Amino acid sequence: MNIYNNYSEKELITLLREGDTDALSRLYYLYVKQLKYFVLRTAKSSLLAEDVVHDTFIKVWENRDKIDCELPFKPYLYTIARRHLLNLLKRAQHEINIVDEMRRSVINEENSTELLLDYSESSSIFQEAIKSLPEQRREVFIRCRIQGLTYKQAAVELGISESTVNNQMVKALKSIRGFITIRSAMILLIAATIK
Structure with a gap:
């Protein structure tokens, strides 16, 4: 994978679109720390941030054919992470509301x-x-x-x-x-x- 160290982001995205897992690994290595910090600022949980980062790269892989090589990768990556985190937080809040509702109905x-x-x-x-x-x-x-x-x-x-x-x-x-x-x-x- 050392040859990937010399590739530009655009070249890595092109390889990723072609299904190259080493290109994905290199992009992961390049962005994982920044992305985790970005998510952690909102998530306030290291474990949740880690989950979101991993899920983000899985989504990148699953949708690799839709990535535009001409656009910067970082904003694309951050948008996926932000949306995924917000969905998880909404779902968690919804579950909390359901549990609270069930608890209130039982208490009554x-x-x-x-x-x-x-x-x-x-x-x-x-x-x-x-x-x-x-x-x-x-x-x-x-x-x-x-x-x-x-x-x-x-x-x-x-x-x-x-x-x-x-x-x-x-x-x-x-x-x-x-x-x-x-x-x-x-x-x-x-x-x-x-x-």
Whole structure:
């Protein structure tokens, strides 16, 4: 990949459009620190910033044929990252609003204090969700989210690529979110029928 060090951004974009993964790696190397700093200013979370940066480069790869070689790459990259971060933040806020709404509706029910999940039950559901993941996905999730390793560190520990770690994290978060949503909904339905 050393030959890529001498290529201009325009040449790297041309190679990227042709499906050259080494060109993507070089662009990643050139922009990853700046992009992470840019995202971190808004995200205020190193882990979230790392997720957004990795997702941004995945989107660049997936849409490589749409990149205009004549336009500067950095604004294109930052626009993708900003939009992705804003979508994640909106989704997180939406989920918080749903949980708050569910909590308010349960609190309004008679004897609702008995129906609220306490911390140990919530923790138990979360542990079940993690255990339900396929082995590699579970290992990636534990290292990145629980142990606090970076995607790069987790990749080295598990002997897999950084992009595999990123893909497994995306799938793990989606699975865990779905598991918890279904389990919580079931508990609320059971609680409503007990009334």
